[in-house]
């Protein structure tokens with residue numbers, strides 16, 4: 001964790017939020033997430049790092065999977081800790097056969113637009129619980145050659161409207177640039193729709209290694225200055241503060 005903080009300081013990033021994956025009931029899927037007994041040490045470590053590195057703000061967050069049927073579990077879990085922010089991610093769909101992760105699926109029982117639809121339906125349900133602050137990697141389901149908006153614009157619009165209603169933000173996640181899809185989550189066309197709906201954004205590199213911290217942030221930020229009305233958000237103790245991204249001053 002300290003290496004992530006040092007990487008952020010080195011890149012001149014003023015704030016970093018840890019968002020490890022939420023433990024699931026009965027120790028499910030510990031391969032991809034922390035176990036319940038790792039949570040307290042995780043939060044403690046964040047507090048220690050905060051005291052040690054005054055030059056950067058270090059937030060305590062969590063990436064919470066939304067899985068249908070886990071609503072009560074997630075609600076009770078989140079009520080038990082003081083997080084600064086909670087990301088909602090849909091990583092798998094309840095009725096899909098097991099091991100069908102949304103970022104790596106081969107689910108031949110449905111067409112790709114139908115799979116996209118399932119995914120956004122699950123996301124919509126998650127948003128409606130009102131348990132989360134930020135939508136993580138919104139279109140991670142997308143497959144190269146099958147732009148989501150071509151077939152599922154209505155699903156995306158509905159999800160964005162629901163997020164707006166709940167006062168949620170959307171993550172601009174650069175990890176897609178490290179993957180075959182080679183574009184951010186969500187696609188810039190979806191970012192444009194969200195800007196029109198006045199939904200604020202957060203920046204995420206979805207770092208799974210220290211060298212991922214701030215991945216392509218410089219380029220993305222420069223690009224974002226071209227979008228009028230884009231709001232960036234900041235969180236503290238699950239309160240959202242957003243501001244317009246001001247155009248860069250040219251000297």
Ligand SMILES: [Zn+2]
Nearest residue numbers: 063089136137
């Ligand atoms: Zn994720």
